Amino acid sequence: xxxxxxxxxxxxxxxxxxxxxxxxxxxxxxxxxxxxxxxxxxxxxxxxxxxxxxxxxxxxxxxxxxxxxxxxxxxxxxxxxxxxxxxxxxxxxxxxxxxxxxxxxxxxxxxxxxxxxxxxxxxxxxxxxxxxxxxxxxxxxxxxxx
Amino acid sequence: xxxxxxxxxxxxxxxxxxxxxxxxxxxxxxxxxxxxxxxxxxxxxxxxxxxxxxxxxxxxxxxxxxxxxxxxxxxxxxxxxxxxxxxxxxxxxxxxxxxxxxxxxxxxxxxxxxxxx
Ligand SMILES: Nc1ncnc2c1ncn2[C@@H]1O[C@H](COP(=O)(O)OP(=O)(O)OP(=O)(O)O)[C@@H](O)[C@H]1O
Ligand SMILES: [Mg+2]
Numbered sequence: 001x002x003x004x005x006x007x008x009x010x011x012x013x014x015x016x017x018x019x020x021x022x023x024x025x026x027x028x029x030x031x032x033x034x035x036x037x038x039x040x041x042x043x044x045x046x047x048x049x050x051x052x053x054x055x056x057x058x059x060x061x062x063x064x065x066x067x068x069x070x071x072x073x074x075x076x077x078x079x080x081x082x083x084x085x086x087x088x089x090x091x092x093x094x095x096x097x098x099x100x101x102x103x104x105x106x107x108x109x110x111x112x113x114x115x116x117x118x119x120x121x122x123x124x125x126x127x128x129x130x131x132x133x134x135x136x137x138x139x140x141x142x143x144x145x146x
Numbered sequence: 147x148x149x150x151x152x153x154x155x156x157x158x159x160x161x162x163x164x165x166x167x168x169x170x171x172x173x174x175x176x177x178x179x180x181x182x183x184x185x186x187x188x189x190x191x192x193x194x195x196x197x198x199x200x201x202x203x204x205x206x207x208x209x210x211x212x213x214x215x216x217x218x219x220x221x222x223x224x225x226x227x228x229x230x231x232x233x234x235x236x237x238x239x240x241x242x243x244x245x246x247x248x249x250x251x252x253x254x255x256x257x258x259x260x261x262x263x
Contacts, residue, residue: 045203049204052170
């Protein structure tokens with residue numbers, strides 16, 4: 001079965017928990033394990049936080065979009081901002097790389113996302129914005145072929 | 147859901163007990179209060195009890211790393227205890243266990259820092 005949802009919300013930090021709880025509630029219909037649910041919540045939190053603090057420099061009056069498609073136990077998750085973008089995506093994805101060490105960032109966001117999802121694609125253009133496209137197949141619903 | 151925290155001091159050890167969710171929204175206030183408490187009391191070591199933390203992302207790692215650097219300046223040690231498996235994974239991923247010590251329980255952590263409970 002295919003099912004999809006789309007949300008758009010303001011770039012304020014209050015919405016970090018709103019976003020992860022909303023996506024988790026949507027994904028819950030696939031009957032994920034607790035670990036899988038935690039992983040989904042964490043990656044949403046990471047990407048939304050990045051959009052707020054990096055993409056929009058903590059300015060509250062911008063928009064963040066999330067779309068989520070469930071298809072036969074696979075989660076297809078896209079988190080998008082229209083902020084400053086990333087000059088060098090490969091550098092940004094390196095573990096411990098952060099452009100904001102002064103804000104006590106650890107530079108682990110992308111590394112955590114890569115660890116928790118099956119595939120991660122970061123599409124970014126300076127002054128246009130950043131899209132993080134992630135996929136994850138849930139274990140309990142893997143189709144068995146014979 | 148949010149985040150709650152309590153602080154208590156035993157000899158030269160600050161015990162930080164967190165309950166709830168640590169994300170970017172919660173982490174800034176946590177950082178400020180934690181810093182303030184650390185310098186208002188003349189402590190040297192920090193025990194971070196995470197028993198009741200239900201969610202944490204990289205923002206939490208950042209706060210822990212930031213306080214670790216301050217504890218290091220004070221010549222002390224940072225000990226984390228009662229960590230859930232999912233948070234343990236984040237600590238492992240980021241290499242944080244190379245610099246902060248992990249212990250089973252708060253009592254045992256206190257003992258290792260030479261404080262009788
Ligand atoms: N949406 C975005 N817009 C602009 N730049 C971004 C965005 N997301 C990530 N970046 C850049 O990529 C870097 C790495 O991101 P990552 O999430 O891995 O670490 P961080 O956010 O700096 O630290 P942490 O996530 O550990 O708090 C950021 O420091 C930032 O420079
Ligand atoms: Mg980040």
